[in-house]
Amino acid sequence: xxxxxxxxxxxxxxxxxxxxxxxxxxxxxxxxxxxxxxxxxxxxxxxxxxxxxxxxxxxxxxxxxxxxxxxxxxxxxxxxxxxxxxxxxxxxxxxxxxxxxxxxxxxxxxxxxxxxxxxxxxxxxxxxxxxxxxxxxxxxxxxxxxxxxxxxxxxxxxxxxxxxxxxxxxxxxxxxxxxxxxxxxxxxxxxxxxxxxxxxxxxxxxxxxxxxxxxxxxxxxxxxxxxxxxxxxxxxxxxxxxxxxxxxxxxxxxxxxxxxxxxxxxxxxxxxxxxxxxxxxxxxxxxxxxxxxxxxxxxxxxx
Ligand SMILES: Cc1cc2nc3c(=O)[nH]c(=O)nc-3n(C[C@H](O)[C@H](O)[C@H](O)COP(=O)(O)OP(=O)(O)OC[C@H]3O[C@@H](n4cnc5c(N)ncnc54)[C@H](O)[C@@H]3O)c2cc1C
Numbered sequence: 001x002x003x004x005x006x007x008x009x010x011x012x013x014x015x016x017x018x019x020x021x022x023x024x025x026x027x028x029x030x031x032x033x034x035x036x037x038x039x040x041x042x043x044x045x046x047x048x049x050x051x052x053x054x055x056x057x058x059x060x061x062x063x064x065x066x067x068x069x070x071x072x073x074x075x076x077x078x079x080x081x082x083x084x085x086x087x088x089x090x091x092x093x094x095x096x097x098x099x100x101x102x103x104x105x106x107x108x109x110x111x112x113x114x115x116x117x118x119x120x121x122x123x124x125x126x127x128x129x130x131x132x133x134x135x136x137x138x139x140x141x142x143x144x145x146x147x148x149x150x151x152x153x154x155x156x157x158x159x160x161x162x163x164x165x166x167x168x169x170x171x172x173x174x175x176x177x178x179x180x181x182x183x184x185x186x187x188x189x190x191x192x193x194x195x196x197x198x199x200x201x202x203x204x205x206x207x208x209x210x211x212x213x214x215x216x217x218x219x220x221x222x223x224x225x226x227x228x229x230x231x232x233x234x235x236x237x238x239x240x241x242x243x244x245x246x247x248x249x250x251x252x253x254x255x256x257x258x259x260x261x262x263x264x265x266x267x268x269x270x271x272x273x274x275x276x277x278x279x280x281x282x283x284x285x286x287x288x289x290x291x292x293x294x295x296x297x298x299x300x301x302x303x
Contacts, residue, residue, distance in 0.1 A: 007289035034273040048084035053274035063094035124151035145174035153183030154203035179218035220247040
């Protein structure tokens with residue numbers, strides 16, 4: 001109740017106040033902030049994936065502008081020598097306005113990344129986008145086999161079927177490359193697991209399938225139990241380090257992150273940045289008010 005109330009109220013707080021707790025989770029406003037945070041993370045032994053904040057848009061002009069911003073970001077990242085890649089949310093490029101134009105925009109970004117021998121991860125958004133985002137990934141994986149990956153959400157009941165449905169694209173030269181997360185949106189129980197244990201069970205089953213089938217898996221979680229389970233499966237299936245990495249969000253569980261780096265496994269940190277940080281922070285809260293407790297904790301633990 002309190003979380004929901006706070007999530008509704010926070011958008012009306014002054015930006016400066018919201019920034020106090022958001023800054024733990026957001027690298028800054030512009031590209032230079034993101035690159036500085038990324039350099040820092042590289043020095044700590046972590047790779048990065050950059051996310052230029054934006055999300056839902058209402059015109060295709062905005063989609064075009066976001067595409068250009070991402071192309072510029074790709075150039076800047078390449079020029080910086082930072083060990084990192086980019087994550088994209090298709091709704092930023094018009095997924096819900098003009099699916100085909102959105103595909104062309106995302107394609108342009110993946111093409112630029114492929115030219116730099118880099119990689120684009122397609123984030124997974126809410127369930128209204130799932131099939132369309134899988135379809136975009138499918139088309140791009142065919143054209144740019146080693147340069148594009150997808151996010152899958154363990155809470156969605158459809159995920160095992162989605163994975164098997166993509167297996168025809170899986171080759172030893174260019175394995176499928178999935179980031180597996182629990183899923184952040186609030187979805188109905190008809191399509192999504194709702195309980196912690198159910199979601200974790202589904203997470204482990206999906207991850208086991210990936211390891212068994214030599215799919216490149218990015219284990220994206222801050223849940224220490226799942227991290228341990230992932231290590232057990234890596235041992236069981238003798239997964240080479242080239243086929244696995246751990247991923248965490250900027251500012252979340254840095255101690256757990258360091259223990260994984262210390263064990264010698266690849267770690268990548270998701271680094272959101274951009275002037276749209278206020279909308280991003282408040283939207284995330286409305287989507288999932290349980291996040292408020294982390295934010296309130298961050299407010300009192302700052303400094
Ligand atoms: C790299 C990365 C990319 C992601 N991409 C997507 C995506 O494309 N689509 C999507 O739907 N979701 C995405 N997510 C979010 C994900 O789906 C989960 O909502 C989020 O990671 C929380 O789940 P968890 O696995 O950490 O487990 P939880 O059970 O939620 O959390 C485990 C523990 O982690 C800590 N923790 C978790 N979140 C926070 C926080 N914000 N602040 C402080 N502590 C925290 C707490 O100690 C908590 O007890 C991504 C997550 C990561 C790490």
